[in-house]
Amino acid sequence: MNNNIYHHFHPDEREFVERAAEWVENAARYHEQKLTDFLDPRQSYILSTLVAREPDVQVRLEGGSEHAERRRAIIAPDYLDLSSEDMQMEVLMITPEGQKYTELEHGDYMGSILGLGLKRDKIGDIHVLDDGCHIVVASEVSSYLNLHMNQVHRLHVMTELLPIYQLRSAQPELQTMELSVASLRLDGIASDVYRLSRSKILVPIKAGRCKVNWKPEEDPSHPLKEGDMVSVQGLGRFRVLELEGITKKGRYRLKIGKFV
Numbered sequence: 353m354n355n356n357i358y359h360h361f362h363p364d365e366r367e368f369v370e371r372a373a374e375w376v377e378n379a380a381r382y383h384e385q386k387l388t389d390f391l392d393p394r395q396s397y398i399l400s401t402l403v404a405r406e407p408d409v410q411v412r413l414e415g416g417s418e419h420a421e422r423r424r425a426i427i428a429p430d431y432l433d434l435s436s437e438d439m440q441m442e443v444l445m446i447t448p449e450g451q452k453y454t455e456l457e458h459g460d461y462m463g464s465i466l467g468l469g470l471k472r473d474k475i476g477d478i479h480v481l482d483d484g485c486h487i488v489v490a491s492e493v494s495s496y497l498n499l500h501m502n503q504v505h506r507l508h509v510m511t512e513l514l515p516i517y518q519l520r521s522a523q524p525e526l527q528t529m530e531l532s533v534a535s536l537r538l539d540g541i542a543s544d545v546y547r548l549s550r551s552k553i554l555v556p557i558k559a560g561r562c563k564v565n566w567k568p569e570e571d572p573s574h575p576l577k578e579g580d581m582v583s584v585q586g587l588g589r590f591r592v593l594e595l596e597g598i599t600k601k602g603r604y605r606l607k608i609g610k611f612v
Contacts, residue, residue, distance in 0.1 A: 357369065357402070357405075361398065362567055364560065365394075365567070365568070369398060372395075372398055372399045372402050375388070375399075375427045376399075376402045376405075376409050376427060377406075379406075379408075379427050379428055379429050380406050380408050380409050380429070384428075385426065385427070385428040385429075385432065386425075386426065386427045386428070387424060387425070387426050387439070387440060388424055388425045388426075388427070389424065389474060390415070390422040390424055390472075390473055390474065390475060390488075390490065391413075391422065391423055391425055392421070392566050393421055393565075394563075394567050395566075396413055397566075399425055399427070403427065407430070408429060408430050409427060409429065409430060410427075410428060410429070410430045410432075411426065411427050412425065412428075412434040412435075412437065412439075413425050414439045414441070415441075415476050415477055416441055416443070416476060416488040416516050416519045416521070417477065417479075417488075417519060417521035418521075419521070419523070420476065420477050420488070420521075421477055422475070422488070423476070424439050424441060424476070424490070426439070439516070440490060441476065441488055441489070441490065441491060441516045442489055442490075442491050442513050442514065442515065442516060443488060443489070443513070443514040443515070443519045444486070444487045444494060444497050444501070444511055444512075444514075445484065445485075445486055445511065445512045445513070446461065446485040446501065446509050446510075446511050447483065447484040447509060447510045447512075448484060448504060448507045448508070449507065449508045449510065450507060450508070456480070456505055457612075458478050460504050460505040461478050461487065461504055462475075462478060463505070464503065464504045464505065465487070465497065465501070468496075468497065468500050468501065470493055470497070474489065474492070474493045475487065475489055475490075476488030476490075477521075479519070479520060479522040480522055481520055481522055484509075486514075486519055486520050486521070486522075488516070488519065494513050495513075498511050498512070498513050524611050525611070525612050526591070526593075526611060526612070527610045527611075527612045528593065528607060528608065528610075529545070529607075529609075529610060530605065530606070530608075531545070531605070531607075531608055532603045532604070532605055533603060533606060534602075534603055534604075535575075536575045536595075536604055537572065537573050537574070537575065537576075538557065538562070538564065538569065538572055538573070538574040538575075538576055539554055539557060539572035539573070541582075541592070541606065541608070542562070542582060545582075545590050545608055546584065546587050546588075553584075554572055556584050556585060556586070556587070557570060557571075557572050557584070558570055558572070561586070562582070562583070562585075563582070563583045564576070564580055564581070564582055565580060566581070576592050577592065578592055578594060578595050579591070579592060580592045588610065589610075590609060590610040590611065591608070591611075592606060592607075593608060594606070594607040
């Protein structure tokens, strides 16, 4: 692969760029077909960018629902019909026992899965519902999860495997907040959203634990814009929903959606 391609991506992404480039090259040169683990939106973008540079290769991305964030990809020669390919995804339905299941959140389910020793790459979107949870999982780990997942945050749970077409998807809940900020700098907006001092929010940003649109961002002065998704490890994530205007004193009025 042309080394110039690396200039378009963050150094932390180089390992994935190399793997994705190899998948694309194998499809073009050796007519190989590759089914990936679940990719986050940034990885999907990188892969799609590399595929677009190779006219003889195609990619199909699926995550179980129309607005899926995490998706599996099939990379293949362009002459194959991928529409009927099995993406090897199932739904792990989790039903907590008792009356306290409404207290369970996305992070509780994720923590229980990772606690079983599984990698995040094998898990798609987690849909928290009124009566439990539907989790998109790779078929190769579905039986293991169904067998061993019996507790979420100290609550006993029952599980069942469903075909992917029975997925009940849930839109993430956003807590909206209005901010007035002196600039659109990442550190200033993030400190207000997470209610931390500027000095404290600088620590995770400079340590590489912050992502903007799923891309690592270590520059505290990085300007945010409408639609940007920001995540800080351990603090959650938020989206810049709207730039509502500028006050008479020159401050920016923003509408933020914080994922809860």
